[in-house]
Amino acid sequence: MIKLCEKRKQLLVEDGHLMVKGGPGAGKTTISILKAQQLISDGKLLKGQKILFLSFARSTVGRVIESAKSMIPNESFKHLEINTYHGFTWSIIQTYSRLIVKHRFIRLLPPPETASLLFGLDEEQRRAKCTSMFVDEGILTFDLFAEKAKEILQRIVSVRNIISDTYPYIFVDEFQDTDPHEWDFIKLLGKKSTIIALADPYQRIYDFRGANPKRIKEFEDCFKPVEFDFGDENNRSNGKDITKFGNDLLTGANKGVKYKDVIVTPYTFDGGEPMSAVKYTLLNSLKRLRASNPNGDWSIAVLVKTKATTLSISSYLSKKSSRLPEFYHEVMIDPSGPSLSAMIIAGLMEPNTPDERKKDFISNIISHLRGRKDKITQEDLKNAEFLKSYLETGTVRGKTRVVLVDEINTIVEGIEKIEYSGTPQTDWLKVRKLLEHCTNSVLKDIFEDSKYLRLLNKGALLGERLAEAWRQNQHYANAKNAIKDALLQEHFSLSNRSYNGIFVMTLHKSKGKEFDEVIIWEDKYHSIVPYKPTPGAIEQSRYLLRVGVTRARNLTTICTPSTSKCILI
Numbered sequence: 001m002i003k004l005c006e007k008r009k010q011l012l013v014e015d016g017h018l019m020v021k022g023g024p025g026a027g028k029t030t031i032s033i034l035k036a037q038q039l040i041s042d043g044k045l046l047k048g049q050k051i052l053f054l055s056f057a058r059s060t061v062g063r064v065i066e067s068a069k070s071m072i073p074n075e076s077f078k079h080l081e082i083n084t085y086h087g088f089t090w091s092i093i094q095t096y097s098r099l100i101v102k103h104r105f106i107r108l109l110p111p112p113e114t115a116s117l118l119f120g121l122d123e124e125q126r127r128a129k130c131t132s133m134f135v136d137e138g139i140l141t142f143d144l145f146a147e148k149a150k151e152i153l154q155r156i157v158s159v160r161n162i163i164s165d166t167y168p169y170i171f172v173d174e175f176q177d178t179d180p181h182e183w184d185f186i187k188l189l190g191k192k193s194t195i196i197a198l199a200d201p202y203q204r205i206y207d208f209r210g211a212n213p214k215r216i217k218e219f220e221d222c223f224k225p226v227e228f229d230f231g232d233e234n235n236r237s238n239g240k241d242i243t244k245f246g247n248d249l250l251t252g253a254n255k256g257v258k259y260k261d262v263i264v265t266p267y268t269f270d271g272g273e274p275m276s277a278v279k280y281t282l283l284n285s286l287k288r289l290r291a292s293n294p295n296g297d298w299s300i301a302v303l304v305k306t307k308a309t310t311l312s313i314s315s316y317l318s319k320k321s322s323r324l325p326e327f328y329h330e331v332m333i334d335p336s337g338p339s340l341s342a343m344i345i346a347g348l349m350e351p352n353t354p355d356e357r358k359k360d361f362i363s364n365i366i367s368h369l370r371g372r373k374d375k376i377t378q379e380d381l382k383n384a385e386f387l388k389s390y391l392e393t394g395t396v397r398g399k400t401r402v403v404l405v406d407e408i409n410t411i412v413e414g415i416e417k418i419e420y421s422g423t424p425q426t427d428w429l430k431v432r433k434l435l436e437h438c439t440n441s442v443l444k445d446i447f448e449d450s451k452y453l454r455l456l457n458k459g460a461l462l463g464e465r466l467a468e469a470w471r472q473n474q475h476y477a478n479a480k481n482a483i484k485d486a487l488l489q490e491h492f493s494l495s496n497r498s499y500n501g502i503f504v505m506t507l508h509k510s511k512g513k514e515f516d517e518v519i520i521w522e523d524k525y526h527s528i529v530p531y532k533p534t535p536g537a538i539e540q541s542r543y544l545l546r547v548g549v550t551r552a553r554n555l556t557t558i559c560t561p562s563t564s565k566c567i568l569i
């Protein structure tokens, strides 16, 4: 039941630009949905106009859609457009790109391929390369969306007017994390549209991609908004001390204090199962939640620092041991590694000569090595360089590399022997099986990544695309491109899903979401605060941990190694 205090009632009737501030769970998203409803029922929209709600992540958008559907009538919901910055700016570029670039069609480069292509370049070189690809070839990378959409609005005032006329009210969620281009984009739209920004300065966790502590002040100076601050109000975990822990964390006041609803569990090294503490914690959470929600309506998030830990935790949860069970769960990761592995398998399935297939396979392995992780290791780099030179010269030196090339050859030979059935799932598994028993780590990683496609719920999508290819030709011609297109479309699909069950994701990805219980797993080798941190890095780590801790409605457990306990707790 939503409570409307005087401040909230005032917000609903206030005109003009607004800045809505508040800590985690203060109710910023909730009041903004009610504000949108108020604008609609006050008749502020003309025919064809909509209210735009912009957020960063697709999953956050999904949660806003879900809340809005449950809070406002269907008739009003039709007047809302809830989208990501990416989705919205891409739609502007698709419609108006001809006004800033000569190419008739713009081709999108999927993020994993972008990572592979830009590998080894510094920030400035990356930007220069992306810009020249756009201008010279009409190829667009996701990083340029906000910049190019801004350029369109800047250069063509009539387009800006059309967009503002269509969206006279724009809500900007998580404003504290906007980068300079997104901020310029909002400033331009704010010349005619009314902007309602939602922000929490202490949930700013994207400094590394251009967020800036000055941004909120810049908004205030530019738009002179009416301000509403809901401070430490806690509607998510009312009556719990989770928000208190989160706020104490900002100053270090949490150190040495015991909290009722934030439990710190130092774990010791368990030789056989180093991550067993996460399973024990899950078993306790499940016991509590199953007892209080017999209908299965509960959610648990396991939050970790890095993508690599997401994958290792997920692998561990999927395995049963003599002591502990497996746990069905979903992983929410940036799907670069799995997507690139899907393209490798699809590439192998395409009809081809053995020679061409081998070349294609090796090029795809190089893309996988360069694009699968946020930060490439020296080992990956050396392997990618070796494969590149092997493609050119055919020379192999060193035992490990001889094994790698032998295994590549065995896979290519194995493909020749496969008889496809026309049932994509079966055929996919036949090809994937060839990678299963490889001993070289490069090929093993491809196999491991491909397993996450199921956990990412991509199985059905891949099956559909391959079935289409088979229906037309009775073979899997062009399978790789079909899969690539399908995965690309996924970047824009918005679904309002409910969070039931166990989810594994990074702390960054948890932003804007809520769960009944949260388990924060600090890995021994990937601690929340980086090694030898700068003051800035410590501040960012505090914000990040606060975001994670405050995602819980009922309880958060922080598992930290007892030998190197997190310095923030």
Ligand SMILES: Nc1ncnc2c1ncn2[C@@H]1O[C@H](COP(=O)(O)OP(=O)(O)OP(=O)(O)O)[C@@H](O)[C@H]1O
Residues within 6 Å of the ligand: 001, 002, 003, 004, 022, 023, 024, 025, 026, 027, 028, 029, 030, 031, 200, 234, 235, 236, 511, 512, 513, 514, 550
């Ligand atoms: N006025 C209110 N009365 C009762 N419950 C509320 C109220 N406002 C929000 N809530 C509930 O509190 C929870 C958190 O609300 P909401 O997501 O709007 O907060 P937020 O400020 O956007 O959080 P965050 O910044 O952490 O994403 C939701 O479950 C919501 O239903």
